[in-house]
Amino acid sequence: MAKDNFSTFRSRAFSRRVVLKGAGCSMALPWLHSVNALADAPTPADFPKRFGVVFLGCGVNENHWSAEGNGAEMKLSKTLEPLEPLKQKINVVDGLFVKALTNQGIHPAQTGSLLSGEHITKGAIIHSGISVDQMIAGHVGQDTPQSSIVLACEQPMTGFHETNFSLAYSSHLSWQTPDSPVPVEVYPALAWDNLFDNRGSLLNVSVLDRINDRAKALSTKISATDKGKLDEFMTSVREVEKRVELMRKGMNDAQDAAKTRNMSAAAMERPANGLPEDLREHAKLMCDIIAIAFQTNKTRVASLIISRDLSAMYYPFLDVKEGHHAASHDNASDNYERIARFHVAQYAYLASKLDGMKEGDGTVLDNSCLMFMSNMFVGRKHDNSRLPLVLAGGLGGSLQTGRSLNYLGESEDKRKMCSLYLSLMDRFGMKQDKFGDADTRLERI
């Protein structure tokens, strides 16, 4: 039985539009070029850079979250143990925070702008900022069938938290405009369809077909001169159709190319309909989808909420009886440590998977930046004056890895999460003067 939270009459309206936004009819195909680049002696610069975020709600067990030393000598605490095999390729960053999300209440008030650093609005009007992943998607997303994929293993909440902040802030990380989060896809099957079935472009093909039909019907009724104008319109329609076809064909070619290269692309089968019963399976499927999407360049930006803020997830397989949020109020417990470590393990799984995908002399992970984060550090105190953060991948050699970086001793303006975002966007070729509350780059990164 699928674990569908919502009854069957619920229209599944929220999953599809993300796709259409990206696929729209953005016709540029440098994507193909990069696939070709696989064939001809590529240089690292030929490979696209990717950005991903993996999220855990309600913080970690602070007693088991730390890293010391660098490179092979780096010592990882218990919760970070799943990252041990990858430690040369990660940075564990401590002490960053988002000022705008402090001192205004708990939970949604601590989550609504994690990726943008903007002030969020209380009450009926929902207002945050464009998140860094969507900024990057806006910049690099034109070249891929989807500008980004925004996934979650947990349905969003609605209504208001008692702080009078909307629970939408708890449920979404990725914001496409300050007023509008990107709808999350929770169904692995639909996320898969959107990627491999090209549902977005299929739907546009449908619309274009329909225009053809209408034009035919109309042309019997209008004058010869008007037909000239209609022809001009239809020429444009055919042109767009051709490009959609070309893109679809290009994607299939690329999948074939990837297969012949034994890159295990599209080796993934379509997940079953509905929601997987077990979170372990759910999270793994979502990670697989991101990995394949990155590898086959169907998108370069992804975010995944494994558990949201105020999460109602259950972990019977970790022998935890309480739900996630309730357990986080006792975050120093072994129970909650296991929950946090489970999330890190999913993140490590995705990073390893990307690291297993060869790309030139390196791997897809080497050309990515995969971020792991939460909205607070200490759940029982709702303390978000520092945030747990790991970065995996070297962004095509532009980001040094294998380091533990501690900013805790620094002044507030030297440990801004938004400074990190500015530094990362630089590496995507997006020089911003200012982002969120920051106008300087993060030092040492």
Next chain:
Amino acid sequence: MRSVVLALLVFAAGPAFAAGASPLQAQFDGTVKPFVGKYCVACHSGPQPTAQFDLKSYTSMDQVKEDFPRWSLLADRLAAHEMPPKQMPQPSAAEAQAIIDFVHGVRAEEIKRLGGDPGTVLARRLSNAEYDNTIRDLTGQDMQVARQFPVDPANTAGFDNSGESLTMSPALLNKYLQAARQVADHMVLKPDTIDFAPHLMAVESDHDKYAIQRIIAFYQAQPTSFSDYFQAAWRYRHRAQLGQPAATLSSIAAEMKLSAKYLSMVWAILHDKDAVGPVAKLQTLFNALPAPGDAGLLTVKTQAMENYVTRIRAHTAMQFFSPKVTGLPGQSEPLHNWRLQEYADNHRKSDPNALRAANEPEPALPEIPKYPPLHEDASPRWAIMMMHARHGDADLVYPVGQKARYQAAFDRFASVFPDTFVVSERGRYWPDQATDNGRLLSAGYHNTGGYYRDDTALMQLILDKKGQDQLNRLWNEFDFIAHQTERTWVQYFFNQSGEVDGNINGTLSTESGSKRPVGHEVTDQFVILQMRDKYLARWAADKEHNDPVAPKAFRWHFGLINATLRNLEKEHVAAEPKHLAALVRFAERAYRRPLSANERSDILAYYKKLRSQNRLSHEDAVRDSIVGILMSPDFLYRFDLAGQKAIAAGARNETKTAKAFNAAPLSDFSLASRLSYFLWASEPDADLLKHAAAGDLHKPAVLTAETRRMLKDPRVKGLATEFTGNWLVFRQFETNNSVDRQRFPAFDDNLREAMFQEPIHFMQDNIQNERSVLDVLYAKYTFVNPQLAKFYGMPDLDGDADSWVKVDDADKYGRGGVLPMAVFMTQYSPGLRTSPVKRGNWVVQKVLGIRVPPPPPVVPELPSDESKTDKPIREMLAEHHKNPFCAGCHLRFDSFGLAFEGYGPVGDARAKDLAGRPVDASTTYPGGVNGDGLNGLKSFIQAHRQDNFIGNLSRKLLAYALNRSPQLSDESLVDKMNANLAADGYKFRALVETIVQSPQFLERRLPEVTAAAAPPPASPPKPAGKLIKTDFRKEH
């Protein structure tokens, strides 16, 4: 062009035409060509003909007709003895007159032959502005998605609404696709129809927001001020004295926009017999209201009455506690909601515990406790706060022995005056809202979302049946659209039900929920009732100590959730066919005409295909069907379709008049669109479509009535913006970035927008209020908002950027009419200086429509910053004029521009230029007339150029209305417009009415059926040289 030539061949009787037997052709060959050869071609020919006018290049009559405006100008300049230049050989008066006659002859013949020709009006896609306006009227939401489209190019007449210029490209098609999806993403499915939200409906919270804001807006619109009702009662009492002896309570309620139902209740209690307690006190206050004549005092006194009522009711409001059940927190949802419902049911009751006998002492006041911990009921704290509030209120004291009588009076009082009409927000400690408010319609839960409706007093006292139905519908749609009951239930299930669900999770936890049920959806009846039974079992476990009402509360709570969800399932199924019907209606509105049976089934077939083939849900399929409709050429293009009957009429027309073209009346639906896009730059409204369906729109009386109605409608802003914006060339000013904002700090985006809006407000007012079009030139008034008023040095205005007022004495500030508007002064200044050349050229060419030859390829540059020049701009220009080649043209418009020297580079009134030199706005107009400044300019135009202005306005409006460049044969219509305008007091509507009653507007060209039979004509060679294209007819 070709079709005209073809028609010419067909109707001009064969070979004789080609031999040039027409008298005009003979004149052209025998008189004009020799004249031109003798007097003109010395300058006007060769590789660089003067004024880029190569007179040698005209070898045929067709070329003359095609480029007629220049020949018209030639005739004008000959008549004025401006050409040939004085130093050149001069023709005799008779020689010149022959040429002038020839030019007039060409015009007359063309009018005779083609007069009333609708011309070739191409199918045209909606311009960007039309697209936005149409979407606005189609969806009810002003989304302005066309902002992302590339700017529309203009045709030769300067308008961006014609098929000649509105082309399509793959890039634009992509933009249309994105825009259509964006519009469709605002879609809302309601139980009986499709609607559109003002914002994107992307995530679940958007659906909440949409539904909540509609309910809140409804609440806020209700008349619930007690004071207003007391005033109404007072007006009724004094109705005779107030000059309304026949007034009734109902009529007064209607007049004051109050609830008649409630007013009668208020009136009744103010006249209760033998009243005591609060009723008596209120009656005393009412009877003490001042007599008519002192309105100010009245308001104060009725407000005092309201304050009295509010205080008494606050102190006598009922109080409720969550039922106690061992092991369950007070804010357990079923218990919490029970308490909320008790409140909702009792806003019209008075708490008996609030009253005290005169001989009873005040109760001792316990200390107000702290807020309770999470999940616990805050009611006990509220009860103590209430004791504090009541303490010392003498109005709550009754005489010894009269308890029952007084309690009855308080009950009576409360039945009319509820402690609140609606609860529109709640926090966790509600009714205490001191620290914890702002969650609209919220139930006040801790971590989970959830809403609770409490508007019983509003429903019972204020709303009539219609209002009650409307509010019920809004709440029902909150569920239908945003699934609020379902979402609340699901969130509760996963986040809070752990408080009772110990069987599953072992330990109980108020911050945890239950595991996903196996074999069921969370929303299944089975799951809901199973949960209810767990609560019942919890209660039964400690029956003796638990509140006996709790089982009732549990049954009620879970029963209500289940019933609501089951009902919604049915509603969603029932709604689908209604949505499809609405989809067809949407297509009819979008296509601006009725659909054929085939077209209807086609739309439904597409929906079905999306569901079956693309596996879309109902909502997604409806949404994509909307995208399909918005991408259809029927929506994106305007095709002028001839009516069926009309074609025969057109054929008759052709045989009767033997005109050189074939035309037929438009169908009434095409006519409706023509009208609406002309006058509103948007789609036809229901009224127009009704007339089109009835088939009487083309009747002159109906047409005039509709036109006048439409000119009064606010949507005429579409005409004011698009026509005026293109005619006077400021349509793109909103994106003007040429101003140096460091040097002109007053110029910010708000001021720029205000400058852009000024001429639009001026024209909209001119059209709607039927003022004289001459006001454009001579008015002493203009329109300003606060920013613009400040910039113009006018008295400060209150309000936001949308508060526009008419300033009647704008001339005191150097404003009035269109000419000195800052938008034009700024647009025609190159940054850090003024430009009399550009400003003058704008007045002469755009406002007055006088043709000026294009400038030669190489012109000297003037310095860009006047603060750094050693001479004022007028002196530099004067030097330029010393060159006779330059002077020939410059003298014709520079003088108009120098009149504006009193306005700086951003249109700021000034006495000194940027270098600190006093400005001089005196000027000498063509013909030697002297003038000074703006008033001099106005006087000169009034005396010498007014006809140019009117003719230009007529031609421009005609081109805009017909969606094509004007052609020579339209000139008789232009003459008629000019005449009708003068006869109708120069009202804009005279121009509009003349146009809409003209054959050009009412008919369309029919294809030249005979053309195919005729041999293709030998195209005349194009005039050589660098002719500026001035096509009067289409190329296609």
